[in-house]
Amino acid sequence: MGYRLVGDSFRYYRCIGESTISGVHGRHMYDWMKVVCYSSVISEFVKLSITTMAHQDKDHETKDMETRTFIPSQNVPYIHKVGIPPKQGLLKEFKTTVKETFFSDDPLRPFKDQPKSRQFMLGLQAVFPILEWGRNYNLKKFRGDLIAGLTIASLCIPQDIGYSRLANLPPQFGLYSSFVPPLIYAFMGSSRDIAIGPVAVVSLLLGTLLQNEFDPVNDAVEYRRLAFTATFFAGITQATLGVLRLGFLIDFLSHAAVVGFMGGAAITIALQQLKGFLGIKHFTKKTDIISVMKSVFGSIDHGWNWQTIVIGASFLAFLLSAKYLSKKNKKLFWVSAIAPLISVILSTLFVYITHADKQGVAIVKHIEKGINPPSVNEIYFTGDNLLKGFRIGIVAGMIALTEAVAIGRTFASMKDYQVDGNKEMIALGTMNVVGSMTSCYVATGSFSRSAVNYMAGCQTAVSNIVMSLVVFLTLKFLTPLFEYTPNAILSSIIISAVIGLIDYEAAILIWKIDKFDFVACLGAFLGVVFASVEIGLLIAVSISFAKILLQVTRPRTAILGRIPMTTVYRNIQQYPEATKVPGVLIVRVDSAIYFSNSNYTKERILRWLTEEEDHLRATYQPKVQSLIIEMSPVTDIDTSGIHAFEELYRSLVKRDVQLVLANPGRLVLDKLYASGFPDLIGENKIFLTVADAVLTCAPKILQQV
Secondary structure: OHHHHHHHHHHHHHHHHHHHOOHHHHHHHHHHHHHHHHHHHHHHHHHHHHHHHHOHHHHHHOHHHHHHHOOOOOOOOOOOOOOOOOOOOHHHHHHHHHHHHHOOOOOOHHHOOOOHHHHHHHHHHHHOOHHHHHHHOOHHHHHHHHHHHHHHHHHHHHHHHHHHHHOOOOHHHHHHOOOHHHHHHHHHOOOOOOEEEOOHHHHHHHHHHHHOOOOOOOOHHHHHHHHHHHHHHHHHHHHHHHHOOOHHHHHHOOHHHHHHHHHHHHHHHHHHOHHHHHOOOOOOOOOOHHHHHHHHHHOOOOOOOHHHHHHHHHHHHHHHHHHHHHHHOHHHHHHHHHHHHHHHHHHHHHHHHHOHHHHOOOEOOOOOOOOOOOOHHHOOOOOHHHHHHHHHHHHHHHHHHHHHHHHHHHHHHHHOOOOOHHHHHHHHHHHHHHHHOOOOOOOEEEHHHHHHHHHOOOOOOHHHHHHHHHHHHHHHHHHHHHOOOEHHHHHHHHHHHHHHHOOHHHHHHHHHHOHHHHHHHHHHHHHHHHOOHHHHHHHHHHHHHHHHHHHHHOOOEEEEEEOOOOOOEEEOOOOOOOEOOOOEEEEEEOOOEOOOOHHHHHHHHHHHHHHHHHHHHHOOOOOOOEEEEEOOOOOOEOHHHHHHHHHHHHHHHHOOOEEEEEOOOHHHHHHHHHHOHHHHHOHHHEEOOHHHHHHHHOHHHHHHO
């Protein structure tokens, strides 16, 4: 650096001398300046020598550290240091790992340096977020919540009656599930926009799994008790995941698999509605498309009711038109929201006036009046049915949780606020546990209702309270009015609702981005449609896990080359202009190295080397003398990975090739030094960058940059 400064000074003085000094006297002055500048050079070197001598003792004291971090080279004057972080105690390292894994959001940060009373209040607010945002609640926000709550209530009441049929439960249970759970969620949930209640996919899943154990008609009591048991354990599962901060487990079901599963479930739900839509009395209990189509066309001569078909088709056209109108004009969102209730009212009046029920049009008939009766005594806490309920509850709870968290995050991103996933799990779990004790079945966030809630201008979770109160009034006073509601209109409402679950645009995008993801999407879709909901779910989870295992066990590697006129090294397949360094093979490993992939990684690197040597031999070029492994993407390594590196080193020694590492991370470097690996390959074979490694392994490259 000193030389460059002196050189700059010399150029500066030279410019002054040539431009401002003229004549013979000027030439003598210029020569005198040159002498001064050269004297400055000597002075700078003297200062550098004095500084070096002054720090010699200090360098001697830190000799051990420098031998690990400073890498001398005979080819270049200086190579960047590889930083060796200070050793952490075992307990401190364990705490750091646990914090980053389970408490990355640092939930205890607000409690630091706070008095006990304040900590107690913050704890209550953490469990009941309403205590936090409720302090700033006002009439303006209430007006938005009131309008939104009334709007989603008009949508949820007819939907709940229909969804309870998907779960093979009496219609009042759907209304029960939109009364108690939304109240619980309003106090404990962190999302402002999510609308709680029964949903089509979970209702179908629950109904399918339950009827495999008990017949919903002949064993109605046992069926209902098992439904409450499954709901109880669904809530326990959700709350446990939240308390233990294991919410990341739901991420194992990939977005592509969820898209396929939801689409297949939507098709299955729509096919199940053909029974009520066509007026068929004897219908298959299977859900696969082949069995349903056989049942539908097998009843065409004597099972279809034309009056029912007319009612169903007419109102389905009305509902779809309302959805289309709302989609085209966002200001008319309320049209699609209120359309189901209008359809129920008009169709009920039509049947009542024309006595269509006497012409074979199936109607809802009796809906039990009154609010939720207690059901805690009906939950199975012992016996074989306990295990059945536990198994069904886990599946239903995970699907419900996945849907709710996805909905909450979607609308939170639109309004630029954060949804605490773990709090959501606790809130959803608590409401389902309480719901199971008050005659409710599994409830979660509904996308259609949440979208209407958002468009209606909801401000807080109070919209759920408003909806719940409307459902309460309906249960208390209005259920007799639904006696003549035709089943066909409920089928039409469900069909129009689940159409939105078929996200073909997302499937097309998945195909364009990742073909493996599309396989997961298609597999889940076909599994649900052609087999069953359980099979489709199993396929979705299996393919998602298979992708994770494939990525973990078969990490990507790449050959790096130098970008011309730079010291930057990149994948030669991505950058064709990048050139290989003569005598050096640079390999990048794009994954952590664990027991599951260590052997593959070693073999893949050796295969890269073999292929390169074959190419060099065929083109009469010098052999590879150094293998540089770019370690920056390697986030971690275990004992199997280090053992694989040791085997790789021994294989390279036999080939007369030196092993060099570039830019290992802190955690990786700690483990390498703990194992003694740097002593094996030589501490001067570990560099901060690939460029530094190349400068040592191929010094002639300096002349090309």
